[in-house]
Amino acid sequence: MSGNAQTRRAAIGGVALSIASARSLAALAAPRVVGTGLETGAIRASGVETARTEYHGRPALRATALENAPGLDRLVMLDTPAFGDGVIEAWISGAPSATASATARGFVGLAFRVHDEGKLEAIYLRPTNGRAEDQLRRNHAVQYISHPAYPWERLRAEAPSQYETYVDLEPGRWTHVRIVVVGAHARLYVDGAEQPTLIVSDLKHGADAKGAVALWIGPGTLAHFSGVRVTSSGS
Template sequence: MSGNDQTRRAAIGGAALTVASASSLAALAAPRSVGGTGLETGAIRAIGVDTVRTHYMGRPALRATALENVPELDRLVVLDTPAFGDGVIEAWISGAPSATASATARGFVGLAFRVRDEAQLEAIYLRPTNGRSDDQLRRNHAVQYISHPDYPWERLRAETPSRYETYVDLEPGRWTHVRIVVADSKARLHVDGAEQPTLIVGDLKHGADAKGAVALWIGPGTLAHFSGVRITS
């Protein structure tokens, strides 16, 4: 089994991973646990990523380091959950350029959803080094939505400038809380508990009925940490 495509056992920090049924409000109030608590383990599958359980900045965490020179379009840590269509994904995430990263690395870190066949996915991610850059243009590229394989960031930026990315205050290496609300063909990103969304995507490219896995998403040259992942659907 190769180092960039394997099943690992690791805690995803805090209340490691919980999934709630949308059948009733009572179910949302008492979500079913998948992978147990932070003292137990949850099944994950790492693709193009090296992972290890650790503690980081006061939280139990999964550390994920992007492997270099891998052929996959995306570097993912796929979570063992039921198929996700509509719902809410929350997590504490942290990203910074790795020690061997190039000058263009930004500490890319985020969450992917509706993942199918590892090459079809929607994702929203952060570029932490852009958050407090002195260059306003870079600041405006702090948050990014992508839809692979047909809509990478380069195409979205060229064809629809500023529509799928925006500014938010970020620092490399610190914990940032993200909450992604997905409904039909729309997704909203809330950062650090803000009531108003930082980014609104009104036309998810795979359509309203798409379903698939949820995954932790890491870009090239990134050292990332994830904690307290929670999924309700």
């Protein structure tokens, strides 16, 4: 595309989604409202039941993991242009659902560079681990994954502690997350912190991968999303 910035904002239920494309993140035009994805069908849910709601003072999209959903991922696909480099931020909240197993952690996060064939990168939270009495569980509060080849089990086995870390979390509480993606690098910032909570220096699908952006939840999760914003950079 040209060097002129293009921006658009879509309201997904109660979730405000703005998409900006420019050659530099500094050159962004004013957003414009283009409609709601739930009504137009532009937003696709896979393995997830969704509803618009109000949650802890914010308009939100509620996402509940469906039991026995096929595949590794439960996604709500956002109506964005192909995303390579840029910034994704949102208010997210996750907690185990009423029917969740004892191993559920309220898994909730964001996926990027998503392809229909099941390829994606994602960073997610395990909210019940944030204040666990077990220090090892606390160390597993944040997780990077790259499906289909690099689920969390493989990453933990082959590179312990490299792709997960601690951050203070509570199930059901709003947490602000900001993911900055440049080439093969991604950084997660939590609750406005100046320093990243997690640094990933080798995104498994490579520096040039592009794809959709999605809301991501794990099995046994009741999640809420609000204020989703995607800023895409590059030509």
